[in-house]
Amino acid sequence: MTVEQIGSEGKDQFPIGMRVLAVDDDPTCLLLLGTLLRRCQYHVTTTSQAKTALKMLRENKNKFDLVISDVHMPDMDGFKLLEHVGLEMDLPVIMLSANGDTKLVMKGITHGACDYLLKPVRIEELQNIWQHVVRRKKKDRCNSGSKDKPHPDSGEAAGIGNVDNNGKLNKKRKDQNEDEDDERDENGHDNEDPSAQKKPRVVWSVELHRKFVAAVNQLGIDKAVPKKILELMNVEKLTRENVASHLQKFRLYLKRISCVANQQANMAAALGTADSAYLRMGSLNGLGNFHTLAGSDQLHNAAFRSFPPSGVLGRLNTPAGLGIRGLPSPGTIQLGHVQNSGNPTNDLSKLQSFVPGNHNTNILQGMPMSLELDRLQHNKSVGHIGELPTTDSTTVFPGSGNLVDARITGFSNNPLLGVTSNSLMLEGSSQQATSHTSVSAIGFQNGNALSDFTSIAPASNQLQDSKAGSQGQASPINCNAGQIIRSAPQEWNAPRKDAPYQSHASINSSIPINSAMIQLGQCLDRNNSIFHRTTDLDSVGPLNFVDPLSIKHGEGDNSIMEPSVIEKEGYLMFQPRPHGSHVPDNIGSLEDLASAMMKQEGGCNGYSLRTSI
Amino acid sequence: MERNPMRRQLASMRKSLFDQGYLDEQFMELEQLLDDANPNFVEEVVTLYYRDSARLILNLDRALERRPLDFSKLDGLMHQFKGSSSSIGAKKVKAESTLFREYCKSGNAEGCMRTFQQLKKEYATLRKKLETYFQLARQIGPMESANRPK
Numbered sequence: 149m150t151v152e153q154i155g156s157e158g159k160d161q162f163p164i165g166m167r168v169l170a171v172d173d174d175p176t177c178l179l180l181l182g183t184l185l186r187r188c189q190y191h192v193t194t195t196s197q198a199k200t201a202l203k204m205l206r207e208n209k210n211k212f213d214l215v216i217s218d219v220h221m222p223d224m225d226g227f228k229l230l231e232h233v234g235l236e237m238d239l240p241v242i243m244l245s246a247n248g249d250t251k252l253v254m255k256g257i258t259h260g261a262c263d264y265l266l267k268p269v270r271i272e273e274l275q276n277i278w279q280h281v282v283r284r285k286k287k288d289r290c291n292s293g294s295k296d297k298p299h300p301d302s303g304e305a306a307g308i309g310n311v312d313n314n315g316k317l318n319k320k321r322k323d324q325n326e327d328e329d330d331e332r333d334e335n336g337h338d339n340e341d342p343s344a345q346k347k348p349r350v351v352w353s354v355e356l357h358r359k360f361v362a363a364v365n366q367l368g369i370d371k372a373v374p375k376k377i378l379e380l381m382n383v384e385k386l387t388r389e390n391v392a393s394h395l396q397k398f399r400l401y402l403k404r405i406s407c408v409a410n411q412q413a414n415m416a417a418a419l420g421t422a423d424s425a426y427l428r429m430g431s432l433n434g435l436g437n438f439h440t441l442a443g444s445d446q447l448h449n450a451a452f453r454s455f456p457p458s459g460v461l462g463r464l465n466t467p468a469g470l471g472i473r474g475l476p477s478p479g480t481i482q483l484g485h486v487q488n489s490g491n492p493t494n495d496l497s498k499l500q501s502f503v504p505g506n507h508n509t510n511i512l513q514g515m516p517m518s519l520e521l522d523r524l525q526h527n528k529s530v531g532h533i534g535e536l537p538t539t540d541s542t543t544v545f546p547g548s549g550n551l552v553d554a555r556i557t558g559f560s561n562n563p564l565l566g567v568t569s570n571s572l573m574l575e576g577s578s579q580q581a582t583s584h585t586s587v588s589a590i591g592f593q594n595g596n597a598l599s600d601f602t603s604i605a606p607a608s609n610q611l612q613d614s615k616a617g618s619q620g621q622a623s624p625i626n627c628n629a630g631q632i633i634r635s636a637p638q639e640w641n642a643p644r645k646d647a648p649y650q651s652h653a654s655i656n657s658s659i660p661i662n663s664a665m666i667q668l669g670q671c672l673d674r675n676n677s678i679f680h681r682t683t684d685l686d687s688v689g690p691l692n693f694v695d696p697l698s699i700k701h702g703e704g705d706n707s708i709m710e711p712s713v714i715e716k717e718g719y720l721m722f723q724p725r726p727h728g729s730h731v732p733d734n735i736g737s738l739e740d741l742a743s744a745m746m747k748q749e750g751g752c753n754g755y756s757l758r759t760s761i
Numbered sequence: 762m763e764r765n766p767m768r769r770q771l772a773s774m775r776k777s778l779f780d781q782g783y784l785d786e787q788f789m790e791l792e793q794l795l796d797d798a799n800p801n802f803v804e805e806v807v808t809l810y811y812r813d814s815a816r817l818i819l820n821l822d823r824a825l826e827r828r829p830l831d832f833s834k835l836d837g838l839m840h841q842f843k844g845s846s847s848s849i850g851a852k853k854v855k856a857e858s859t860l861f862r863e864y865c866k867s868g869n870a871e872g873c874m875r876t877f878q879q880l881k882k883e884y885a886t887l888r889k890k891l892e893t894y895f896q897l898a899r900q901i902g903p904m905e906s907a908n909r910p911k
Contacts, residue, residue, distance in 0.1 A: 173841075174845050176806060176813055177844055177845060179805070183799065183802065245844075247840060268848040
């Protein structure tokens with residue numbers, strides 16, 4: 149990675165000297181890109197690590213004019229980076245990929261990219277990228293000047309570039325023109341770079357975001373208008389524009405999550421289990437179908453089955469991060485890698501037994517979130533989890549918070565926990581929140597499943613009051629989960645990645661889910677904003693709505709979570725709760741989730757927690 | 762003087778690489794970036810490519826040994842490989858990558874393995890040819906190779 153710090157002397161001869169930050173994990177492409185950019189007479193800084201790029205950007209937001217990033221990167225998803233940059237620095241970001249699928253391009257757009265280039269990139273394409281910078285500056289100027297929003301549409305990118313990182317949002321929300329106008333001017337009171345033309349930017353700290361989410365929840369996502377949110381938040385020096393802008397981003401995020409959830413549902417359907425159920429869930433954005441889930445064993449199974457424990461665990465342990473860190477792309481974490489071939493039925497029953505009692509809403513919410521990782525390869529699992537009706541705890545999970553607790557304790561007592569290489573995760577999780585410990589530990593046992601079983605069994609007994617079989621299953625589930633988790637991500641030490649585990653996969657999935665759920669439940673704190681969480685994490689930007697797991701697990705154990713880990717795709721998707729209950733946007737951290745879940749009964753509607761692993 | 766035949770040889774080597782479909786226009790783009798400051802740019806990029814992609818090839822080999830095949834992982838790896846290959850204009854290699862990914866998407870294990878063997882062959886062939894090409898180019902002189910027929 150080469151870094152060239154350039155001053156701002158190029159500004160006078162703009163676009164010559166425009167400062168570009170290029171990010172691509174492929175050294176060949178990076179070298180080529182850097183050379184091409186230099187040939188265009190830009191000032192180029194290259195890095196192969198997204199985290200480093202973010203760090204550089206955060207150090208000084210004025211250092212760069214434009215960011216070009218690859219989509220497919222091992223340490224962080226390009227789209228995530230895009231979001232961070234958009235939210236935190238409001239710089240134009242261009243996505244780069246060898247894959248030009250419409251879906252991906254659309255994704256780039258919805259995440260706020262101002263352009264999407266295909267590899268191999270040619271110099272002609274790069275010669276005009278400066279237009280994005282100009283466009284944005286103009287927008288900012290206009291914003292600070294008047295409420296009108298001029299959308300200088302000079303090209304296809306224009307539409308996108310016009311709105312702060314959320315070009316599409318702009319188009320979609322014509323009715324919120326006013327907000328949009330204000331939004332542009334996201335510059336808030338905190339000054340990051342007080343220049344004459346730009347207003348100081350508001351930094352959406354965890355605290356601030358938490359308040360924001362709380363306010364939104366209180367009002368109901370549909371009714372949340374910036375003015376009221378502002379009043380509820382009661383923060384000095386925050387303008388309606390700041391709130392409006394933030395709200396817009398937030399909504400975009402929710403929408404995106406719900407799309408993913410829908411996709412998940414579809415994928416789950418494709419799996420062939422309880423298709424209808426899944427679809428239903430999907431339609432609800434995973435929120436509402438708790439009942440459905442409860443009702444059909446298959447559903448649960450499918451959901452859980454496919455739910456790769458690793459995914460859940462990964463997320464849970466985000467703070468633990470340890471496990472996750474090792475994981476390569478989100479895929480591993482995300483359930484996708486887990487080959488769950490277990491019987492759906494098993495899972496379902498197990499899951500059900502476990503689930504009850506938890507403030508399921510929370511848990512479920514968490515689950516879908518994790519499942520909804522964008523990258524999840526295995527949709528099936530994702531679909532399910534997303535589907536889990538996080539919204540209403542009342543539905544499926546008959547139990548009460550006690551179960552959750554019980555489970556947690558049960559797990560924590562499990563000697564097996566925390567033993568394996570995954571122990572890191574366990575530790576991590578434990579750090580986060582005592583309650584979580586057990587949960588996370590569940591999955592990560594390198595030890596024998598059997599042992600797990602035994603230890604878990606007692607715990608599970610407590611937990612399950614409804615299903616007799618579940619108890620026994622609980623342990624296996626745990627074990628399996630651990631195993632699955634282990635096996636799933638190749639990075640993780642999965643001593644046994646084989647078939648035997650897979651057979652238990654289904655079972656396991658339920659466990660991890662539960663644990664995930666539990667954790668989520670614990671973390672769910674109504675007012676926790678996942679956003680906030682991100683602030684705790686290094687790499688996580690304010691807008692990580694999701695990351696309940698990574699969110700402060702323990703308030704403060706963010707250190708555990710590696711930014712890279714967090715950024716991984718574990719998305720606990722926030723399900724934009726269709727039910728109108730308060731939006732669980734705030735899932736700031738696992739703890740929050742957990743607590744929120746415990747507290748609330750009906751509140752969590754489909755939180756999709758995005759756990760970036 | 763002595764260089765003329767060498768230059769001719771170089772030019773003809775280059776032409777045949779394009780004619781036979783080993784390289785595509787992207788390679789020409791690379792050549793355009795040659796200048797006084799970067800006289801060996803193309804060679805540098807190609808060298809870097811072969812070094813970095815060796816790792817991907819290795820990972821792909823390993824992944825192809827697993828049973829059952831993890832198609833999504835294979836696809837991911839190949840996606841990266843394809844990106845690099847297309848950046849240097851490795852036409853045949855890129856075509857094999859695309860084919861490989863198709864097989865991944867349809868879950869065709871045999872197709873994947875077959876295509877991968879083919880890909881490795883093309884990869885190796887191109888490497889040899891380029892090595893020869895660059896060697897000759899270096900003999901002629903850095904800037905000489907920049908004088909290529911367009």
